[in-house]
Amino acid sequence: MNPQSLLPSVPEFLAILPEISLVILIVAVLAYDRILKPAERRRVGLLAAWGSIVILLITVGLWVLFREPEPNRSLVESLMWGGMIRNDLITLIFRVMFLVAVAIVSLISLDVPALQRGEYFALLLSATIGFSLMAAGSDMIMLFLAIETASISLYILTGFLTDDRRSTEAGIKYFVYGAFASAIMLYGLSLVYGITAQTNIYVIASLVAQSGAIPPEINGLFLLATVMIVAGFGFKISAVPFHFWTPDAYEGAPAPVTAFVSTASKAAGFAVTIRVFAAGALGAPNFDSEWWAMLVAITIVTMTLGNILAIFQSNIKRMLAYSSIAQAGYTLIGLVALTPDGSGAAMFYLLMYVFTNVAAFGVVVLVSRETGSDDMQDFYGLSRRAPYLALAMLFALLSLGGIPPTAGFIGKFFIFKAAVDAGLWWLALIGVLNAFIGLYYYLSVVKYMYLYRSDDEEERIPVSRAASVALALSVLGIIYLGIAAGPAFEWTRQAGAAFFPFSG
């Protein structure tokens, strides 16, 4: 063995610089937590938030200043660390999403007393590492390890409030479902390995593309593996019928964690899903493959069921949970269009969804801390109790509902456009009808906030500076992406092309 080969090249080092920085940040957060006096606990959160903003700047700075990851690299060049990860635009954009999410979530958790602990922020960051590697991973082993890194952190975070029965229950439930889904997915991955004797998804994809690589008699086995992998991925993105954990976990988890799970974790799930399927690791990405039909069915059911169930919720977190299921459905439309544009649109949608949902949950955090529950009734007359909170929530809801001039509208527009472009106008039609159902329940929260009155209107809701900065950032993101979507979409579209290394 040549010792020189162990030395990483500069691009290889830069490819995992964000993860390295995150590890350092975790160590710093834990150490800082031990130094601080109990009265100064919120500074841990500040460190985590600022640290992740710095890492975000490093990541974006690498791109702006050095064009790293270089978009014109060939597939082989972009595969790094022995093919474990692929450093491309996709990775970059998803990293930006995760870092934005973790920064804003840290800011909104700062002033929640029960969460002012080093472990909490360390776990948020370690989950971020997991997400980041999920987005980058191009090898089944890497993917599985990344998914587990992220998931285990999230299980603990979900059950973080050990004194709260609902939080504990949510944590256990999430853990049990999650472990089950992971096991099934792992079985699927191992079957694929058994069939192809490869772990790198791009190698597998090029194998599968050769005719006769998979003997017809084990086609069924390959399909079984696909189904199992879909189940695992579907769990991460909470697609129907793998969504059962979602409402319970979202409801029980501390609200900032829910914000994190519903945005970053979902985005990471999509990163993996789109990467694996678009690469063609489980069969060529075209409308004839079996998994395509399966995903389309999942897409339709996910949108529809999520939306319909959301209508009946009286708990704001549960409502947002079902809404996030529905939103996953819209995002899937981008994937099943099977075009670079579609995947790019899905990425744009996730990007805007990070800002939107974090804003929505940020408001929920602040309101429920004051009222002590997550009931919709807490939102009655919110526009009078806390006009700026209500305004932030309004923007988030309009964006979720897809009303211009918010980012949500542009996101849906791109998604539906990609679908129509791919000839799936009927899927776009279903999406549009669903968007209409969705409007109804988003609008009813607006109704509660602005049109209803409550008895507590005199009680102001205190908003700390950190939280207002966080909300302001996310609302600015919503508006910016809504009005000047061009550059961001151009960016995600370029990245979308990287999902399909073998076509064209």
Added chain:
Amino acid sequence: MLADWQFIGIFLALSPIFPAAPVIANWLLGPRKPNPLKQQTYECGVETVGDTWIQFKVQYYIYALVFVVFDVEAVFLFPIAAAYDQLGLFAAFEVVVFVLILAVGLGYAWSRGALEWT
């Protein structure tokens, strides 16, 4: 094709015999002379007092978790130590980083009082 699988079939058929054989042999060969002393939970040792379903002190679990730090350390250090000559300086540096990370974990647990037994 089927021939490839016959080993597995044989393995499946034979594998239950191994755990079952000692139990059966014991049952066949062992002398049976029961007396009250033998019926006790512990043939030697102290009679249990009260309910046996008691909670363990939570420190046991924390000890177990902290042990994992050393466990993982050992598992990874052995192969690196064995191949040290071929790996060079960079690998040594990586190992230091690895050990440092584990050390931070241990230090954190220590400072949180995980190693105190009270």
Added chain:
Amino acid sequence: MLTFMTFFPLIGVALILLLKPFNRESDELIKRIATGTSIVTFILSLVVLGMYNRADPGLQLVGRAVWIDVLNIQYYMAVDGLSILMVLLTTLISMLATAGSWTGIEHQVKQYFVFMLLLEAGMLGVFLAQDLFLFYIFWEFTLVPMYFLIGIWGGARRVYASIKFFLYTMAGSLLMLLAILYMGLSNDTFAVPELVAGRSAFAAAQNWLFLGFAIAFAIKVPLFPFHSWLPDAHTEAPTAGSIILAGVLLKMGTYGFMRFNLPLFPEASVTFAPTIAVLAIIGIIYGAIVSFAQTDVKRLVAYSSVSHLGFVMLGIFSLNNLGLQGAILQGVNHGLSTGALFYLVGVIYEKRHTREMSDFGGIWRAMPIFSALTLIITLSSMGLPGLNGFVGEFTILMGSMGSEALGPYPWIYTAFATSGVILAAIYLLWMFQRVFMGPLDNPENQALRDVNWGQLAIILSFLVFIVWIGIAPSGYFALMDETVAALVRSIGSAVVAMP
């Protein structure tokens, strides 16, 4: 210029929001800023009128920039004969409505005027946008302020009415969005003139696309049977909300038909013309008959809108010069007359807090000036010659009479539509009689004071235009002549080329 005018109300919004940091916030000041802003916007629109060249049928004062270049989405604003009157109507009505809410709004004054100004900007954008994507954004954007105007400051059933308004409109516009997507993709542009030129790319699907647009606009107009949101929204909205709703928002629907449906899908327009004309006539007669049954004055005016908008739709789908010109002018007329009627209802509601006809009677004796003005406006609404309503309705009826698009016997449509005029005369006069005539026997009504100077000024502003259009409509027709003629020619040539 157009951009500056469209976004000028936002400057007012910014000013209002900046008051608080400078500790100068007071309801009085907010009202002044809002009214001032809308007056300046109106003046700006007059400047636009001055710059407008009536001899040019095409788009003028173009402001154009690439917005999202990946999809070739442009920021594209321009004005032509179809929209110039709508722009003027918007700024005028917004100005009067803002000024008219000076007294009626008691709580959350800041939010109210912010929403009014946002709404004005949105409406101007709708009439000026020449890129479908931009148009859609403005179109949707108008919903939000209106939703709040109805929902927060509306009547007893405001929550129900506002949600119904929002969901109805949204249902239509989402289908429109799909149609927009389809067309945008087929030509790789969303700019309307380019789409009209590249029509052949989506001509095969044009019946479906036509319907996608038509349903969105028909809900907005509202065309029978999509009208059921309208009485609720109109009745529950605050006075200024009703004025804007009737005056401008409904015109967005009719404008949409003229701007998009006719030039983009001429063959489909001809195909669907008889159907829509029949629906329009059902609307005319249905609206009139239901108006009879109303006991609430505001609801009566609301249903009369259904009837009046039926005329506008009939005019549009006569697909000839007279019909289209009449439709545009009648749109303006309806905005003025019905807007004024809603304002009058609002004035009296502020004094008496009821709108039931049975609570009134003999108001003339208590408020002679108010009643006289109401009479003129009522007469204009029912189409008395010499006032604006007559000009519009007469032109439309002439247009439908000579329409080739409506089949071999277009006079049948005309005949039924004419009956709507008669019915309008009956229910409006009946309303007038019950409210203003008769003995003044209710003691509460005896205490009524006549209008003050501010209210008088607003009513007179409406009246100036009502009479002006009635006596000298030619100046107004001249503004749109060329564009409408060009539009009719293009439809004609497309239909002739139809296989």
